[in-house]
Amino acid sequence: MWLMKNDSICTEPSRESIKMNPNEASKWIKYLGEKSNSTPSSLTNSSQDSVDSSLISSSASPTSLPSDSPSQIGANKRKLYLMTVISKWDSFEQRALVRQVYGNTLRQYNGEIDLVFVVGKPEEKWNMTVGNEQKFHKDIIILDQDENMNNGKTLRTFQTLHKLMPYAYDFVVKLDTDSFLLVVPFTRFLITVSKTSTYGGPLTEMFWEKVVKPTPLWAPGGFYFLSWDLVDFLSDSPYAYENRNGPEDVQTAWMVRNASCQNYVSAWYYQHGMKDPKSWWIEIGKAMNDGKLV
Numbered sequence: 001m002w003l004m005k006n007d008s009i010c011t012e013p014s015r016e017s018i019k020m021n022p023n024e025a026s027k028w029i030k031y032l033g034e035k036s037n038s039t040p041s042s043l044t045n046s047s048q049d050s051v052d053s054s055l056i057s058s059s060a061s062p063t064s065l066p067s068d069s070p071s072q073i074g075a076n077k078r079k080l081y082l083m084t085v086i087s088k089w090d091s092f093e094q095r096a097l098v099r100q101v102y103g104n105t106l107r108q109y110n111g112e113i114d115l116v117f118v119v120g121k122p123e124e125k126w127n128m129t130v131g132n133e134q135k136f137h138k139d140i141i142i143l144d145q146d147e148n149m150n151n152g153k154t155l156r157t158f159q160t161l162h163k164l165m166p167y168a169y170d171f172v173v174k175l176d177t178d179s180f181l182l183v184v185p186f187t188r189f190l191i192t193v194s195k196t197s198t199y200g201g202p203l204t205e206m207f208w209e210k211v212v213k214p215t216p217l218w219a220p221g222g223f224y225f226l227s228w229d230l231v232d233f234l235s236d237s238p239y240a241y242e243n244r245n246g247p248e249d250v251q252t253a254w255m256v257r258n259a260s261c262q263n264y265v266s267a268w269y270y271q272h273g274m275k276d277p278k279s280w281w282i283e284i285g286k287a288m289n290d291g292k293l294v
Contacts, residue, residue, distance in 0.1 A: 080112040081171035081190060081225065083181065084157060088147055089119040089130055094177045097281035099137065101288065105183050113187065114169075115139060118157045120147030152244035154221075154252060155234065162235035170195045171225050174252075179222040179272045180284055186269035190225075193265055198227040199256045200265030216257035217264045221249035222272035226256070233259045 083102075087095055095117055106113050118141045122130045134140040141164070143156050154174070161172060171190065175181055193200065201219025226234075234240045240255045271284075 078167060078228075079114065079169045080109075080187065081173050082161070082165075082169045083113065083115045083173050083175060084161070085115065085117045085175045085177055086149075086153065086157065087117040087119050087177050089122040089126065089142070091119075091177055092129075092133065094281065095133070095140075097285070098177065099139075101180075101281055101285045102183065105288075109187065113183070116141055118143065118153075118160070120145050120153065150246055150248050150251075154248040155240055155244040155255075158231045159235045162232055167228055167232075169228055171198075171227055172231050173225040174221070174223070175270075176222045176272070178280070179270050180281075181223065182269040182271070186267065189267060189269065194227070194263045196227055196229050197260075197262035198225075198265060199230060199253075199261045199263070200225050200267045202268045202270075203264060203266045216253045218250060218253040220272075221247075221252075223270040224249070224252070225267075227263075230256060230259055230261060 085095075085098060098117075099115070102115055106115060116139050119130070120143055122142070130140070130142065134142065141157070141160055143153065143160065145153060145156055147153075157174075158172070171193075173181065199217075199219070201224030203217045203219050205217060234252075234255050237255065237259065239258045243251050243254060245251070
């Protein structure tokens with residue numbers, strides 16, 4: 001059953017990444033990468049062969065400067081949104097499937113929507129493999145931070161985007177690798193939303209008994225979006241830095257509230273939760289080909 005627009009599937013996602021050895025991963029990168037052809041137009045300048053100190057971002061420094069950054073395209077030519085998928089460095093197969101599923105849809109928007117993956121620092125023996133994937137697709141941001149979910153990775157992502165492509169987009173959409181964004185209806189909806197001081201997603205009030213009252217509206221980490229001015233604010237916010245650790249979606253909600261966000265927008269344009277991520281993405285791809293999803 002495929003749920004559209006204001007419905008979502010919410011089950012407990014798998015926390016286990018797909019494990020492969022470097023040779024198997026390299027084969028997947030080459031095979032599915034050649035089929036997907038969904039490289040974002042905004043990340044085309046990287047030439048590194050492997051992950052080293054010059055590739056990994058340091059203190060939220062960029063891994064590479066996009067060719068169409070605002071300094072080159074002008075302040076009035078921002079793109080609509082950046083799909084930022086929080087991934088683990090060893091989730092090679094999931095990233096390949098995600099690229100393949102989204103590729104045709106994103107190309108229809110003529111570069112107004114881009115897709116990037118954000119990963120933590122790989123283990124040393126995997127540096128070459130991750131570096132080759134980054135070189136081939138040019139859609140991976142590698143943080144100078146060990147892999148984690150709730151110890152500041154999301155804030156470091158915002159800081160890196162702020163440095164890497166300042167005001168290149170109207171919105172940043174944060175996704176997990178086990179979340180599927182319904183791009184077409186979401187994009188149609190997003191163009192009606194204010195481009196300033198906006199935080200959105202499947203918003204609800206926090207329900208934990210020990211949460212300090214009053215609670216902010218909160219969107220689960222599988223899918224939420226922020227206007228770029230909020231990304232900028234959080235990147236330099238002492239409050240955000242001091243509260244970077246903890247459940248990342250909850251902490252982000254508190255950060256947004258501290259930023260005096262003016263527009264809270266309810267949006268449920270996603271599906272979330274896979275016990276078998278590989279099978280899930282293959283099933284989504286088939287459904288899209290059959291016209292059951294847009």
